[in-house]
Amino acid sequence: xxxxxxxxxxxxxxxxxxxxxxxxxxxxxxxxxxxxxxxxxxxxxxxxxxxxxxxxxxxxxxxxxxxxxxxxxxxxxxxxxxxxxxxxxxxxxxxxxxxxxxxxxxxxxxxxxxxxxxxxxxxxxxxxxxxxxxxxxxxxxxxxxxxxxxxxxxxxxxxxxxxxxxxxxxxxxxxxxxxxxxxxxxxxxxxxxxxxxxxxxxxxxxxxxxxxxxxxxxxxxxxxxxxxxxxxxxxxxxxxxxxxxxxxxxxxxxxxxxxxxxxxxxxxxxxxxxxxxxxxxxxxxxxxxxxxxxxxxxxxxxxxxxxxxxxxxxxxxxxxxxxxxxxxxxxxxxxxxxxxxxxxxxxxxxxxxxxxxxxxxxxxxxxxxxxxxxxxxxxxxxxxxxxxxxxxxxxxxxxxxxxxxxxxxxxxxxxxxxxxxxxxxxxx
Amino acid sequence: xxxxxxxxxxxxxxxxxxxxxxxxxxxxxxxxxxxxxxxxxxxxxxxxxxxxxxxxxxxxxxxxxxxxxxxxxxxxxxxxxxxxxxxxxxxxxxxxxxxxxxxxxxxxxxxxxxxxxxxxxxxxxxxxxxxxxxxxxxxxxxxxxxxxxxxxxxxxxxxxxxxxxxxxxxxxxxxxxxxxxxxxxxxxxxxxxxxxxxxxxxxxxxxxxxxxxxxxxxxxxxxxxxxxxxxxxxxxxxxxxxxxxxxxxxxxxxxxxxxxxxxxxxxxxxxxxxxxxxxxxxxxxxxxxxxxxxxxxxxxxxxxxxxxxxxxxxxxxxxxxxxxxxxxxxxxxxxxxxxxxxxxxxxxxx
Numbered sequence: 096x097x098x099x100x101x102x103x104x105x106x107x108x109x110x111x112x113x114x115x116x117x118x119x120x121x122x123x124x125x126x127x128x129x130x131x132x133x134x135x136x137x138x139x140x141x142x143x144x145x146x147x148x149x150x151x152x153x154x155x156x157x158x159x160x161x162x163x164x165x166x167x168x169x170x171x172x173x174x175x176x177x178x179x180x181x182x183x184x185x186x187x188x189x190x191x192x193x194x195x196x197x198x199x200x201x202x203x204x205x206x207x208x209x210x211x212x213x214x215x216x217x218x219x220x221x222x223x224x225x226x227x228x229x230x231x232x233x234x235x236x237x238x239x240x241x242x243x244x245x246x247x248x249x250x251x252x253x254x255x256x257x258x259x260x261x262x263x264x265x266x267x268x269x270x271x272x273x274x275x276x277x278x279x280x281x282x283x284x285x286x287x288x289x290x291x292x293x294x295x296x297x298x299x300x301x302x303x304x305x306x307x308x309x310x311x312x313x314x315x316x317x318x319x320x321x322x323x324x325x326x327x328x329x330x331x332x333x334x335x336x337x338x339x340x341x342x343x344x345x346x347x348x349x350x351x352x353x354x355x356x357x358x359x360x361x362x363x364x365x366x367x368x369x370x371x372x373x374x375x376x377x378x379x380x381x382x383x384x385x386x387x388x389x390x391x392x393x394x395x396x397x398x399x400x401x402x403x404x405x406x407x408x409x410x411x412x413x414x415x416x417x418x419x420x421x422x423x424x425x426x427x428x429x430x431x432x433x434x435x436x437x438x439x440x441x442x443x444x445x446x447x448x449x450x451x452x453x454x455x456x457x458x459x460x461x462x463x464x465x466x467x468x469x470x471x472x473x474x475x476x477x478x479x480x481x482x483x484x485x486x487x488x489x490x491x492x493x494x495x496x497x498x499x500x501x502x503x504x505x506x507x508x509x510x511x512x513x514x515x516x517x518x519x520x521x522x523x
Numbered sequence: 524x525x526x527x528x529x530x531x532x533x534x535x536x537x538x539x540x541x542x543x544x545x546x547x548x549x550x551x552x553x554x555x556x557x558x559x560x561x562x563x564x565x566x567x568x569x570x571x572x573x574x575x576x577x578x579x580x581x582x583x584x585x586x587x588x589x590x591x592x593x594x595x596x597x598x599x600x601x602x603x604x605x606x607x608x609x610x611x612x613x614x615x616x617x618x619x620x621x622x623x624x625x626x627x628x629x630x631x632x633x634x635x636x637x638x639x640x641x642x643x644x645x646x647x648x649x650x651x652x653x654x655x656x657x658x659x660x661x662x663x664x665x666x667x668x669x670x671x672x673x674x675x676x677x678x679x680x681x682x683x684x685x686x687x688x689x690x691x692x693x694x695x696x697x698x699x700x701x702x703x704x705x706x707x708x709x710x711x712x713x714x715x716x717x718x719x720x721x722x723x724x725x726x727x728x729x730x731x732x733x734x735x736x737x738x739x740x741x742x743x744x745x746x747x748x749x750x751x752x753x754x755x756x757x758x759x760x761x762x763x764x765x766x767x768x769x770x771x772x773x774x775x776x777x778x779x780x781x782x783x784x785x786x787x788x789x790x791x792x793x794x795x796x797x798x799x800x801x802x803x804x805x806x807x808x809x810x811x812x813x814x815x816x817x818x819x820x821x822x823x824x825x826x827x828x829x830x831x832x833x834x835x836x837x838x839x840x841x842x843x844x845x846x847x848x849x850x851x852x853x854x855x856x857x858x859x860x861x862x863x864x865x866x867x868x869x870x871x872x873x
Contacts, residue, residue, distance in 0.1 A: 137683065139695060141589065143629055150596075152589075169666055176663070191682075210656070214682070225588055226690050266588050266691045331646065343584075350646055361784070371643065381584045381638060420635060434713065434777075441709065456631075465574075469632060479702060481709070483672075493676065497702055507625050508632075512695060516683070 133160045135518035142511040158184035187218045208238040229261040252276040272297040286318040304339035327354040344377040362396030385415040405430045421452040440482030471505035493518040560613040587637030588691015590630045597626035637693040670710040677706030737789040739801020749789040756785035805858040835864035
């Protein structure tokens with residue numbers, strides 16, 4: 096892997112990409128091909144307290160990026176999409192390829208679908224990233240619908256994926272995955288629903304003890320309608336079996352998402368619930384049973400043609416039995432959003448409080464057991480901004496930022512996590 | 524003979540007393556007191572070493588690179604504390620050892636958080652991928668470039684989340700994926716199934732029908748306010764058609780929704796019964812739609828569509844007959860059924 100990448104040379108790859116663009120852009124005039132170039136900056140920041148002073152880990156990366164995307168006609172029976180992109184940054188080079196093909200029958204049912212995704216990264220010698228082994232990953236998936244009626248169809252799925260590092264390390268682990276599934280899902284108009292069985296296997300060639308088999312069932316229902324209301328439900332129950340259970344226990348997991356929208360006045364009342372249950376065959380101090388429930392109820396109003404707003408309450412409960420991680424959390428969320436033609440964006444702020452049931456952990460040091468306060472209650476803020484300014488028809492400035500500070504009862508536990516992206520995008 | 528625990532507690536008590544004494548009388552620097560402080564700090568450093576060993580076992584079970592880095596910081600700080608204490612600077616050594624201890628707790632917290640997040644991240648990433656794929660299909664079918672742009676950004680954001688996961692920063696990856704999901708939800712709101720052109724066109728037809736019905740009521744005399752609302756509804760519907768023609772289905776849906784609200788508002792302020800003129804307009808609209816479908820119907824070999832077309836014309840005939848007999852309600856019911864059949868045919872012919 097590394098020899099291939101180094102042989103070609105990342106700068107050369109990027110240059111080749113960029114060099115191709117004028118020619119491809121010209122061809123694009125015929126229709127179906129789109130070019131996008133962008134330059135910008137990505138930054139991440141993590142601040143935490145170490146006894147007497149704050150430590151802030153910040154990483155900033157400047158980059159230029161180019162992408163080309165080809166698509167079939169919207170109503171074609173053979174639909175395809177191919178997107179290639181490459182970027183050169185101050186920290187690393189990236190290349191990506193995303194391909195999709197679909198064959199639709201006369202009734203508009205997707206009979207065949209092939210998806211492929213490939214991404215490669217090469218880190219610069221002086222990168223600030225801690226884990227900097229060049230790597231590549233890919234995934235391919237085939238879906239076929241051999242049986243299709245007026246209201247339902249049978250869909251068979253198969254997929255495979257890999258992740259490969261030039262220099263594997265403790266956290267840079269190669270893996271391979273493959274799996275398959277059979278789904279029955281809705282066809283044609285009306286509410287969308289699906290139910291299916293899936294099975295997959297993931298192997299880690301350098302660490303086979305954590306190889307795993309997974310089998311599960313998926314259920315989904317979506318009745319979204321024109322008034323903005325409707326019900327959306329997703330559920331997955333899954334059994335994960337680990338090759339060596341003494342290293343990591345096998346487990347059951349159950350995951351449910353529910354979204355309900357009810358039109359009210361000029362807007363919509365939204366209910367969201369996420370429920371997660373993890374149940375291990377054998378609990379350890381590291382892997383323990385837990386139940387998590389996140390909920391939100393709010394109202395989205397305002398004028399959808401100018402400025403909209405939202406306000407609501409968020410709540411979470413995490414129950415891990417006697418473990419110190421058990422907590423309750425309540426928050427208030429508010430936001431503004433605009434879908435304007437030249438400027439659009441969202442600003443959302445949530446403030447709340449997390450309270451731990453105990454927060455203390457007992458540590459067995461051999462000679463004695465020490466009980467120490469691991470977690471302390473805190474007030475949190477979640478601030479997130481998304482914006483886009485169409486400077487000209489083909490030129491836009493895109494911004495995305497997130498900041499999540501935590502103010503703890505124990506000052507030494509204070510922390511803040513943030514990231515931001517800024518892009519100037521040109522779509523000739 | 525005191526047990527190690529009692530001895531340790533006594534030493535810690537003594538250390539606390541020493542700190543108070545030193546703080547209260549900074550000038551006092553007896554050599555013997557320095558020796559005692561150094562020994563106490565040494566106990567503290569040794570205990571931190573034990574904690575680092577315990578934390579290492581836990582942190583190594585997780586995908587958290589950040590926890591590993593912080594624990595390494597803890598280890599280095601504790602080493603420095605040991606060296607500093609060896610030179611007799613027990614106050615500086617104590618500060619360093621305290622920082623090391625804080626770093627251990629932080630690493631453990633990050634590790635435990637990562638353990639929970641890393642498995643959840645996999646499920647959530649799969650879920651994101653599936654939802655994203657559905658929305659891209661929908662946006663592409665409808666040619667909604669605005670939604671596609673948002674979905675492109677969300678994909679990029681999910682890619683960054685993936686990179687953070689590869690870096691072992693699971694918490695950051697989780698937050699980035701949350702934001703990527705927000706972007707897809709924003710795209711979903713824009714789409715709201717509007718990008719399915721058949722459904723959107725059917726929706727525009729339904730709104731037009733609603734406006735016609737409301738207009739029919741107004742014809743028999745009603746408030747100016749209702750009339751004004753209905754005119755605004757018609758304008759909004761016209762704009763919706765324009766947006767649809769310009770390849771802006773999201774905006775077309777927004778305008779159609781506005782038109783529907785205004786038309787309903789007009790209903791609310793109107794009290795009259797349906798009029799023969801409303802039926803007449805519906806019949807004219809049916810004929811206009813038939814004209815538009817005519818070519819496609821002649822070219823198609825879809826027998827089912829032809830059969831439904833015959834049924835639609837039969838409903839239209841009954842509607843007209845009911846109107847001639849003065850039964851406007853029955854006429855409207857019949858013509859509505861005829862329009863529904865045309866919608867169905869339109870979908871079949873695509």
